[in-house]
Amino acid sequence: MKRNLLTLVIGAVLILIFALLLFTFQVRISEVAVVTTFGKPTREIKEPRAFPFFKWPWPIQKVYKFDKRIQTFEDPFTEDLTADGNTLNTMVYVGWRITDPMVFFPRFAGGSVTEAEKTLEGILRTAKSGTVGRHPLSDFVNVDERQLKFDAIENEIKSIVQSQLQANNYGIQVEFLGIKKIGLPESVTQAVFDQMTQERQRLVSKAQYEGEAEAQTIRSVAERKAAEMLAAAEGEATRIRGQGEAEALESLKTFERNPELANFILGLRALEISLKERSTLILDQRTPPFNLFQGFGTNQSGRK
Numbered sequence: 001m002k003r004n005l006l007t008l009v010i011g012a013v014l015i016l017i018f019a020l021l022l023f024t025f026q027v028r029i030s031e032v033a034v035v036t037t038f039g040k041p042t043r044e045i046k047e048p049r050a051f052p053f054f055k056w057p058w059p060i061q062k063v064y065k066f067d068k069r070i071q072t073f074e075d076p077f078t079e080d081l082t083a084d085g086n087t088l089n090t091m092v093y094v095g096w097r098i099t100d101p102m103v104f105f106p107r108f109a110g111g112s113v114t115e116a117e118k119t120l121e122g123i124l125r126t127a128k129s130g131t132v133g134r135h136p137l138s139d140f141v142n143v144d145e146r147q148l149k150f151d152a153i154e155n156e157i158k159s160i161v162q163s164q165l166q167a168n169n170y171g172i173q174v175e176f177l178g179i180k181k182i183g184l185p186e187s188v189t190q191a192v193f194d195q196m197t198q199e200r201q202r203l204v205s206k207a208q209y210e211g212e213a214e215a216q217t218i219r220s221v222a223e224r225k226a227a228e229m230l231a232a233a234e235g236e237a238t239r240i241r242g243q244g245e246a247e248a249l250e251s252l253k254t255f256e257r258n259p260e261l262a263n264f265i266l267g268l269r270a271l272e273i274s275l276k277e278r279s280t281l282i283l284d285q286r287t288p289p290f291n292l293f294q295g296f297g298t299n300q301s302g303r304k
Helices: 002-023 101-107 113-132 150-168 186-257 259-274 290-303
Strands: 031-037 040-045 061-067 071-074 078-081 087-098 172-183
Touching: 031 101, 040 101, 061 101, 071 113, 078 113, 087 113, 113 150, 150 172
Parallel strands: none
Antiparallel strands: 031 040, 031 061, 071 087, 078 087, 087 172
8 A cells, every 4th residue: 555655755756856847947047938839939038036937838838948148259361352352361259148049049040050140150250450551551451550550440340240230130249350360472572571671670770760860959959058157257257257257457557656566566476486395405596586585684684
């Protein structure tokens, strides 16, 4: 009896589990789902919940789940012509996600991500080719990084791709887009290197010209200051010279009135110059200006 009861309980549990699998389903936080009724999408689920969702068993209804997180994609490394006629190889990466599962599901054969990326690749190829064709090679390859326009080019490609996706109502959108890789074919590599060399030489010449102009400016300023200092010094020298000549003229007038005083002062100055340093002089006292000592000797002997 107990064995029959256990069998019934186990059977009931299995039936319950089987019924839950047939009539309910769960959606993860990273997923969106589309419920089809006889093959046609009739309901979408974008947000998960704590308890299961209800559905009719197959073949009445079927649930298709898609990853709603951002998915990355890269287009092939392809050649395009720039606005100035140069060949440029580029590769672009894209981050995209599903925004409308009810639209995405029928547009791409049951919601195939592979089919979606094939469509996105074609749109991206056209947008990239057109954008590259509107820019010269110098916007991609340049010795002056300020002349590069990667941000503007990436925004142009993204805008075109996003417009095409919205216009055709694919149920997806591009979250980010960037240029991953660029390259030059061997046929134009040397020409590009020559152009870069010329550009570098032009920058060197410009820097040299600016340096010479700055040096000339510095020299001009230095010469002007030197001329101003020399003029100021010459003016001061002229003032001092004039002052000295004026004082000499006053002394000359005094000496003209008293020649003996002039001779006496000149003699004293000569003695002062001769005796500045310690020295022994043996000279005739009658030789000017040493004849001045004769008077001092007579005065001293008279006092004795």
